[in-house]
Amino acid sequence: MIPHTPRVAAAALKASAPRAPRALYATVRGARQPPDHPPEDDPNHANDFILSILRTNPSLRDAKAYLASFGLRPQSIPAPNTQQKVTSHFVISDPISNTAAQPAPAAVAQPSPVIESILDPVYRRTALVKIQGPFSSNQLDSICKGLVYLEKLGLVSVIVVENDEQPRGEEDERSAIIDDVMRVVTGLEKMGSRARPVVGAVVRLGPKSDDSPAPAPGIEPPETHTVPSDLIAIRSALSAGEIPVIAPFALDSFCRSVRVDANDVIAGLARGMVEASSLDQTSPTSAQDSHFEFSREVDLTPLRLMIIDRDGGVPSYARSGYPHLLINLTSEYDHIHDTFDPRWKHSNPTALSNLALANTCLAYMPATSSAIMVSHKSPSSLIGNLITNKPAVSSSLPHALLQGNRSLTPHTPTLIRRGLPIQVLRSIADIDRPKMNYLLEQSFGRTLDEEAFYKRLSKSLDFVIVAGDYAGAAIVTNEQSSNGSEPIQYLDKFAVLPSNQGDGTVDFLWVALHDESYGLGHPFSANPNGGKGGMGEGRDLVWRSRSNNPVNKWYFERSSGHVRMGAWVLFWCDAEKRLKIEEGRRGSAGLSYVEDWEQGRLSDWGNAVLKIPSSWK
Structure with missing residues (x-):
């Protein structure tokens, strides 16, 4: 006779429970233990976060633009039944309204918008992030700190990891790539966030079977594409409050997972996430909620593209090789290629390929989106870009002032916008x-x-x-x-x-x-x-x-x-x-x-x- 103890009963229930289908991704937790004092409980960590926001010095227009993207999203309340039509609605920006004169809705249990705004204060958006290493542990900690700060402000990173010094075709190539992914996951969790490694392919090589024309003249469609099921791993991580960290793999025509350039993964994701988000918005279930929509689900449409490497922005002929501050892709893309000094191919070997990546991604992303190329030495620039969506220093300032500005260094970020002719x-x-x-x-x-x-x-x-x-x-x-x-x-x-x-x-x-x-x-x-x-x-x-x-x-x-x-x-x-x-x-x-x-x-x-x-x- 087996003794009936709670431990044995729990084991029996666990054994008899139906097994969940195997996911398309792998979550590795290992033996890592959370730190004794999480960074978010550290006063210095909190102060650093607040100071990072204050240093951006946002204008009133910047603050309004940020709240428009991440603030509360009021929606009309539909009638509780067909007999009574209710037209009143919440107006966040005008607490004093004439809705008191409207017929009161029937007594329906609705969550308080004030309570929901406290519990979940921001509307979460996504950013596509390329971490282009290798980086030392300290450098990676600095990068992860910046990304965790962005998450606190509502911008959740979808990260693709690249290692420029990892040779292609070696026997242990796959395990080395997964190790790089796990280093980023560990760094994010060390900073108090939650992260999930995604080591399965999330994009497919080749054009889509129903490939549409290029989104803009001169824009070549990405070398990869996605179908809705490919994004399950990313959706699952985001819904669970985790940052997905993706390995640069893609499925070939034989359904084999092969290593590809991280730029191909990001370009395919930019297009696929925008398409998936548009399908979500047109879904009949998306408008069924009768109260405020808050951030239970993350908007898949990428709001930013962030390229974090060791070199920083795109060198400019106008600043003796110091980076461009702001690039208008529509009118400057070809000119930047024509004026790119061959010597910069050694100091900034991936500047033009990353610029091409931004050109492709921004063609699919909303017109208000931007890309930033930033060095690991400037993680605080990510917060400034999120809140103000402006370059670190305005490109329209007098040239003499720009030349003498001490804040301009070889690691000054480059902000990139689709722009206008x-x-x-x-x-x-x-x-x-x-x-x-x-x-x-x-x-x-x-x-x-x-x-x-x-x-x-x-x-x-x-x-x-x-x-x-x-x-x-x-x-x-x-x-x-x-x-x-x-x-x-x-x-x-x-x-x-x-x-x-x-x-x-x-x-x-x-x-x-x-x-x-x-x-x-x-x-x-x-x-x-x-x-x-x-x-x-x-x-x-x-x-x-x-x-x-x-x-x-x-x-x-x-x-x-x-x-x-x-x-x-x-x-x-x-x-x-x-x-x-x-x-x-x-x-x-x-x-x-x-x-x-x-x-x-x-x-x-x-x-x-x-x-x-x-x-x-």
């Missing part, structure tokens, strides 16, 4: 007036005096820079000088649609403006914006702004100087080539002094600019 128009006949009118009125919130505005442009237009399909524009005119000198180059309008503010369009447009006006004559102004290609003599650029304009702070940072004139502030940017010549001529002459060509120019500019009539009704 840039074109330069030199004839008023080339302007699409309805689109330009809509842009100006939406941007300024005022009604354009169209007849008077274009009549003035027909006499004074110098050039117009247009971003995309009139998502933004800079209009520059030539104004008559009061002292008979050369015409004054005047920035008449600088406008960006509200829907494109914060997506990089402002910086792309200002850089093009720099290249066509006060930056002419420098090699770093030879950008592919359809204009003069950096050739010519730069001219001072002048503009005015209302003294109470909230944009003035942005203008202060980008201008050479300003002077207040009553209700207006006059800004200007000095021609950079002339400043460079003056700098060399003065040498160590001591204190600055006013040159002959500077005498009286402020009063001349003021007299001309303040007489320009308003463009609004």
